[in-house]
Every structure is written in structure tokens, then in C-alpha cells.
Amino acid sequence: GENVEQHPSTLSVQEGDSAVIKCTYSDSASNYFPWYKQELGKGPQLIIDIRSNVGEKKDQRIAVTLNKTAKHFSLHITETQPEDSAVYFCAAWVFSGTYKYIFGTGTRLKVLA
Amino acid sequence: EAEVAQSPRYKITEKSQAVAFWCDPISGHATLYWYRQILGQGPELLVQFQDESVVDDSQLPKDRFSAERLKGVDSTLKIQPAELGDSAMYLCASSPSSGGLTDTQYFGPGTRLTVL
Numbered sequence: 648g649e650n651v652e653q654h655p656s657t658l659s660v661q662e663g664d665s666a667v668i669k670c671t672y673s674d675s676a677s678n679y680f681p682w683y684k685q686e687l688g689k690g691p692q693l694i695i696d697i698r699s700n701v702g703e704k705k706d707q708r709i710a711v712t713l714n715k716t717a718k719h720f721s722l723h724i725t726e727t728q729p730e731d732s733a734v735y736f737c738a739a740w741v742f743s744g745t746y747k748y749i750f751g752t753g754t755r756l757k758v759l760a
Numbered sequence: 761e762a763e764v765a766q767s768p769r770y771k772i773t774e775k776s777q778a779v780a781f782w783c784d785p786i787s788g789h790a791t792l793y794w795y796r797q798i799l800g801q802g803p804e805l806l807v808q809f810q811d812e813s814v815v816d817d818s819q820l821p822k823d824r825f826s827a828e829r830l831k832g833v834d835s836t837l838k839i840q841p842a843e844l845g846d847s848a849m850y851l852c853a854s855s856p857s858s859g860g861l862t863d864t865q866y867f868g869p870g871t872r873l874t875v876l
Contacts, residue, residue: 750802
């Protein structure tokens with residue numbers, strides 16, 4: 648189908664540990680994969696994205712990896728801090744009559760101090 | 761840093777009333793999107809504009825929802841009449857080019873609508 652599946656739905660980690668969130672997509676033509684962070688009562692904020700010509704991208708404690716063959720991409724947060732607690736969404740352009748920006752179902756990350 | 765602006769941030773209304781939300785995209789962004797986000801779910805596209813033209817409104821409940829972007833800059837989303845099930849966060853996003861497959865979408869803070 649035209650879904651973007653995201654796992655896990657909730658994730659609790661101890662401060663300083665790493666967190667990994669994974670998304671799978673169905674459309675092999677998809678070539679742009681963003682990750683958004685959404686804090687309570689706010690709009691989604693882009694934190695990192697990757698295009699299909701690279702397999703990994705890093706920005707300080709955040710990284711995204713892409714496996715086009717398996718059609719999945721993952722968000723990696725290292726040295727987690729309490730302020731990383733939020734809901735994280737992946738997205739991908741998926742064909743459904745026209746191309747639509749489809750979001751995953753979200754992962755609620757809790758970083759325990 | 762340029763941001764997408766939305767107003768109001770919060771709106772409480774009674775069912776059967778009319779409500780309107782406003783969005784001002786990042787300057788120069790040609791494509792504007794309206795999304796609805798139900799609590800605990802990801803955003804779902806309602807309507808997409810390229811300049812002043814509607815590109816995709818297939819998920820917009822046209823019996824009660826309308827959207828316009830008359831001059832290709834800011835946009836208004838209207839609901840008339842509002843129903844209880846319309847309670848949600850309404851998000852506006854913009855992207856710099858033509859909504860292509862590598863476009864990044866930047867979101868505003870959203871309008872939280874509560875229908876009583």
C-alpha cells in the first residue's frame with residue numbers, strides 16, 4: 648500500500664543512552680526521507696533529512712541511515728538528553744494517485760533522567 | 761530564521777459555527793500545504809497549493825471545508841459548519857519549489873481547534 652510504517656510507537660531510554668527509530672516505505676521511487684520532532688502543542692520541526700544518493704547523514708548527535716534495497720531508513724540519537732523527549736515522525740513521498748508526503752505514525756520518545 | 765506563521769494558535773467554537781485559520785508561508789515558497797493532525801497521529805494532507813492554484817484537494821471534505829490562496833502568498837482554511845469530529849491540530853507547511861519528490865516541507869506552529 649501507500650503507507651509509511653514506523654516503529655516503535657513508544658521508546659523509553661535512560662539519559663545518555665542511544666535511541667533508534669525505524670521507518671519502512673513502499674514506493675521504490677521515493678528518494679527523500681525527512682525526520683521531524685514534534686513537542687507538545689507545537690508543529691513538527693525538521694531535524695534531519697536524507698536523499699537517496701547517500702546512505703548516511705550525521706548532524707552532531709543525530710544521524711539518519713538509509714537502506715534503499717530494503718526500503719527502510721532509521722533515526723539514530725546518541726547521548727540522549729531530557730530535551731530530546733518528544734514525538735518523532737518520519738515521512739516519505741509515496742504515490743497514491745499523485746505523490747503525497749506521507750507521515751509515519753510517530754514515536755513517543757521519553758528520555759529518563 | 762524564516763518561519764511559517766499561523767493564527768490563531770488556539771480556537772474554541774461550538775458545533776455548527778464557522779471557523780477560519782490563516783497561514784503565511786516562508787517568503788518565496790511557492791508551495792503551501794494544509795494538514796490536519798488528530799491527537800496521537802501523524803499529519804494528514806488536506807490541500808496543496810502551487811502558487812494560487814490547488815494541486816491536490818482530494819482529502820478535503822468539500823461539503824464543509826474550503827481553502828484559498830488568492831494571491832499565491834498567504835492562505836485561509838475555513839470550516840463551515842464545524843462538527844465535533846473536526847477537533848484537531850491544523851498545520852500549515854510550505855516548501856520552496858514545486859512540491860517535487862525531494863522538497864522539504866517546513867511547518868508552522870499549528871492551530872489547535874476544539875469544537876464543543
